[in-house]
Amino acid sequence: xxxxxxxxxxxxxxxxxxxxxxxxxxxxxxxxxxxxxxxxxxxxxxxxxxxxxxxxxxxxxxxxxxxxxxxxxxxxxxxxxxxxxxxxxxxxxxxxxxxxxxxxxxxxxxxxxx
Amino acid sequence: xxxxxxxxxxxxxxxxxxxxxxxxxxxxxxxxxxxxxxxxxxxxxxxxxxxxxxxxxxxxxxxxxxxxxxxxxxxxxxxxxxxxxxxxxxxxxxxxxxxxxxxxxxxxxx
Numbered sequence: 001x002x003x004x005x006x007x008x009x010x011x012x013x014x015x016x017x018x019x020x021x022x023x024x025x026x027x028x029x030x031x032x033x034x035x036x037x038x039x040x041x042x043x044x045x046x047x048x049x050x051x052x053x054x055x056x057x058x059x060x061x062x063x064x065x066x067x068x069x070x071x072x073x074x075x076x077x078x079x080x081x082x083x084x085x086x087x088x089x090x091x092x093x094x095x096x097x098x099x100x101x102x103x104x105x106x107x108x109x110x111x112x113x114x
Numbered sequence: 115x116x117x118x119x120x121x122x123x124x125x126x127x128x129x130x131x132x133x134x135x136x137x138x139x140x141x142x143x144x145x146x147x148x149x150x151x152x153x154x155x156x157x158x159x160x161x162x163x164x165x166x167x168x169x170x171x172x173x174x175x176x177x178x179x180x181x182x183x184x185x186x187x188x189x190x191x192x193x194x195x196x197x198x199x200x201x202x203x204x205x206x207x208x209x210x211x212x213x214x215x216x217x218x219x220x221x222x223x224x
Binding site: 040106 | 144145154155156
């Protein structure tokens with residue numbers, strides 16, 4: 001297993017366009033998280049899946065953001081009508097089931113909205 | 115919610131020097147992880163350390179959960195240690211997501 005994989009690594013889009021990112025977690029991990037990181041800050045939690053169920057959403061996840069994990073494996077994060085403030089690094093993490101488990105992160109997708 | 119504070123925010127070292135990075139948190143935690151973010155943005159796992167002390171080569175970490183802090187020690191620093199070090203906690207009030215500090219930016223000069 002090669003770890004958590006994210007695609008694309010970089011995305012430049014015009015304001016108002018929709019974008020979609022993909023995350024493939026470590027295969028035996030049933031928990032999947034999305035985070036957003038802006039310059040000079042630590043990552044901030046966006047949303048969390050356990051298998052295919054989306055169990056928690058941050059207040060940062062506006063109506064323009066939607067995430068899915070249809071078969072409990074890979075996940076997608078879509079941003080509709082992108083704004084310049086959406087420019088950030090989007091990070092995906094996965095962890096195995098258990099009360100308290102270690103999370104592993106992907107390489108991230110760097111989004112630039114022009 | 116829980117607050118996670120890291121210090122110092124910036125640190126410049128000469129190659130070969132030792133350093134200590136600190137992470138304070140304001141509430142009880144179930145988990146604590148230290149990460150190194152490389153120049154390309156990836157978070158590399160250093161330690162999973164809810165309590166106690168662990169060592170991995172030149173790096174070691176100690177978490178004193180009852181006093182709500184963790185320390186990351188880097189000995190004989192190398193230029194490849196440069197980057198941002200993050201502490202992140204899993205708070206009892208969350209469902210497993212990590213709460214990150216703002217990081218310590220380390221620059222190691224040759």
